[in-house]
Amino acid sequence: MSKRSDKSELKSEQLDRKRLPKGKRCSIPGPAISILVLIALATLWWTATTGLGLVRELFFPSPESLFQSLTTLNIRLLEDALATLSRVLISWIGGSTLGVLTGLLMARSHILRYALNPIIEAVRPVPPVALIPFVILWFGIGDDGKIFLGALACFMVMVVNTSVAVTNVPPVLLQAARSLGASEGALYRRVVFPSIVPEILSGFRIGSALAFAVIVAAEFLGADAGLGRLIMSASRTLNTSVVLLGTIVIAVMAVLVDQIILRLSRFLTRWST
C-alpha cells in the first residue's frame, strides 16, 4: 500500500505549516475557506434547481424534493443506514483485526510468509466486487456475504500494511529491547506493535473507505435492507431524489467514521514526528 502518501495525508496540516514558503500562505483561515466553498455550492445547487429551474428534477433533484424524500422515508432511511453501517463496522473491524494478526504472524514465521504470500498477492489486485456472484452463491443475499466481502477488502490492506511496517521497524530498537531484557513475546508486544501503530491506523483509514464502497456495491446486487438496496430500488423507478439522499447519507457516515479514526490516530501517534 502507498504508506507514504497516507502518512502525508494524515499530516497535511503540519506539512502545510512547515514546508510552504511564507509568501504563499493565504491570510484567510483554512476552515473558513472550506465553509465558504460549501455555502457557495449549496447556493449554486438551490439556484440551479428550485431558484431558476435550470436543471430538471430527474437529472439533479432540488433541496426541497430531497427534504420531501427524507420525510417520506423517515424511519426506513434510518433502518437502511443502520443496516449498511453495521455491516461496514463489523467487516471493517473484523477484517482489519485479522489482517493485522496475519501480517504479524507472516513477519514472524518464514513458513507462513511463503505459504500465504502468493495467495495474498493473487487475490489482492482483484476488486472484491468481482467476487459478488460467488459470494451470493455461497452465502445467499443476507448479511454474511456482504460482511465477508468488506472484511476481505480490509484484510488485504491490513496484511500488506502490517507486514511491510514490521520489516521497517529499526533493528536498533529491537537490539536495544533485547539487551534490556525483553523476551521474544515482550519484543512484539512492547516494541514491534507500538512502532507499527501509525501504519496500522493509516491502513484502518483506507479500509473504512473500502468497506463502505464494497458493502454498498454488494447491496446493489441484492439485499433485504441497506442504503445500496434503497438506491438501487429507487433508481428503478427513476426516483433520483432518493438516490441522491442515499448517496449523501453514505457520504456523511463515511466522513464521520473517517474523522473518528483521524482524531484517534492523532492522539495515538502524538509521539510521532
Place this chain on the structure above:
Amino acid sequence: MSKVQLSGVSKVFERGSSRTVALEDSSFTVRTGETVCLVGPSGCGKTTILNLIAGFTPASTGSVQVDDLVVTGPSSERAVVFQADAVFPWLTVAKNVAFGPSAQGKSRDEQEERTNRFLTLVGLSDFKDAFPKELSGGMKKRVDLARAYASEPKVLLLDEPFGALDVFTKEAMWLAFQKVAEAEPKTVIFVTHDIEEAIFLGDRVVVMTPRPARVREIIDVPFGANRSIELRDTPAFQALRVQITLLLREGRIE
C-alpha cells in the same frame, strides 16, 4: 559487576564467495568495575567486538566470556547504548528508562525508584513526561544512558554513543557519563573513534589496528577518577593522545 574476557576471538563475514575478516585473533580482559575504551579508525571492526560481547552475533573462533560464562546471546546482563537513536519514540522519557526493569518483571515501586534515580543522575528529571521527539540529540543520549543503567546490567557496552554530537554537547556528555559511572560503578566497554574521548573516559585504552582488526596495544590511563574537562588541555593528556595517534597511524593502509 563482572569481568569480561575475549580469548582468541575472530569474526569472519561470508557473503557468497567473498570473505571479510572483521576481527582477527583478539584477546583482552576487562577487569571488574573498569572502563575500557576501544579506539580505532571507523570501520575497523570495533562495533563487531561490541556485537560479539552483546551476543547479537556469534564469534567465528575463540570465545567471549562474562564471569567465566560463555556469551551465547543477548541478555539484560549486558546493556548496550548505540550510536543510532535507540530511544523508543512512543514512550515518554520515564517509560523509556523504566523499560528494562519493567521487561525484567520488577515491581512498580522498584521501576519508579530506578527511573527517578537515573533520570536525576543524567539531569533529566524535569523531562519525565516528555516524548523523545521533544528532546535534543544530547538529551536523547542521556535517556539512552539512564535506560541502560536502569536495567542494572553487569556490563555496559557503549558503541560510539556520542559520535553524532557536536563537540560541546560531547564534553557535557563525558561529564554526565563520568558522574553516572562514579555513582553506579559498572564494568564498561566503550567503543569510539575519538582518541580524546577514549583517554578522558577510560581507565585503559585498547588501540585497534584496521582491517582486519587486531589489538595493537593496551594503554593505561593514569589520570584517576573525577576528571575535569580541563584535563584535556594538559601536556600529559596531549602526550597520550599523540602516542595513541601514532599507534593508529602505523597501521594505516596508505
